[in-house]
Amino acid sequence: MSRENTVRIDELTWIEVKALLDRGVRRFILPVGTLEPHGTHLPLGTDTIAPYAIALEVARRVNALVLPPIYYGVTKSLAGYPGAVRIEPSILKEYVYSILKYMALHGFKEAVIMNGHGGREQVEALDKAAFRIWQEYHIPVLIINWWSLARERGITQKFLSKEGGHGGSDETAVIYSVAPHLVKKHLYDENQILVYSSSIIAYPIEGTIINYSDKEGGVLFDETKSKKYFNMLVNEIAKVVDEYFQKVSFK
Numbered sequence: 001m002s003r004e005n006t007v008r009i010d011e012l013t014w015i016e017v018k019a020l021l022d023r024g025v026r027r028f029i030l031p032v033g034t035l036e037p038h039g040t041h042l043p044l045g046t047d048t049i050a051p052y053a054i055a056l057e058v059a060r061r062v063n064a065l066v067l068p069p070i071y072y073g074v075t076k077s078l079a080g081y082p083g084a085v086r087i088e089p090s091i092l093k094e095y096v097y098s099i100l101k102y103m104a105l106h107g108f109k110e111a112v113i114m115n116g117h118g119g120r121e122q123v124e125a126l127d128k129a130a131f132r133i134w135q136e137y138h139i140p141v142l143i144i145n146w147w148s149l150a151r152e153r154g155i156t157q158k159f160l161s162k163e164g165g166h167g168g169s170d171e172t173a174v175i176y177s178v179a180p181h182l183v184k185k186h187l188y189d190e191n192q193i194l195v196y197s198s199s200i201i202a203y204p205i206e207g208t209i210i211n212y213s214d215k216e217g218g219v220l221f222d223e224t225k226s227k228k229y230f231n232m233l234v235n236e237i238a239k240v241v242d243e244y245f246q247k248v249s250f251k
């Protein structure tokens with residue numbers, strides 16, 4: 001009964017999870033984020049709210065369950081701002097490993113990590129946890145950096161006419177689609193924008209909207225375009241997930 005209503009494993013009883021396993025459901029998605037600033041217009045939880053919302057929509061399309069998200073991650077350059085929290089990469093790695101391990105022990109066979117935070121240390125920690133699970137349990141693990149996939153496949157450009165960036169038009173569009181009340185346009189400040197440069201490293205960094213190029217400009221606030229973007233994004237990610245597990249079904 002609940003399967004029709006929810007894809008959230010935390011809303012199911014153990015007997016419902018057992019029934020799903022008996023019926024062949026083998027796939028799950030773990031959303032992972034961090035707590036850090038995103039301009040002055042998006043919430044600190046953006047890196048978790050976004051991948052969690054994406055995971056819930058993707059799960060409905062690919063017959064997966066969604067695990068409770070991890071709200072804390074490896075914040076670094078923005079760790080100095082009020083409300084930001086950093087946990088060490090080694091902790092995130094072990095934490096994610098433990099979660100995936102238990103899903104494996106229960107009989108789940110296909111793991112997706114929906115990542116919302118692009119820091120190098122976070123991506124490396126997830127990478128290590130995923131590879132260890134593959135080696136020890138022979139469960140294929142797919143890590144998706146959603147904003148990066150959206151940019152690479154032209155979705156961000158097509159729907160938002162932007163490339164996106166940290167705290168930029170892409171993250172704003174997802175929050176606009178799933179929790180519009182959390183987009184505080186009246187607090188938006190263009191002085192927060194800085195263009196990423198590999199030649200400058202600073203702690204804390206002096207802006208909380210980080211663009212990839214100087215052509216990007218300000219953040220787009222458009223609820224209609226945002227919803228279309230979000231819809232295309234989840235469809236594309238669902239396709240990636242399905243295709244991936246089909247291709248590795250030789251395992």
Ligand SMILES: [Zn+2]
Binds near residue numbers: 047116
């Ligand atoms: Zn973010």
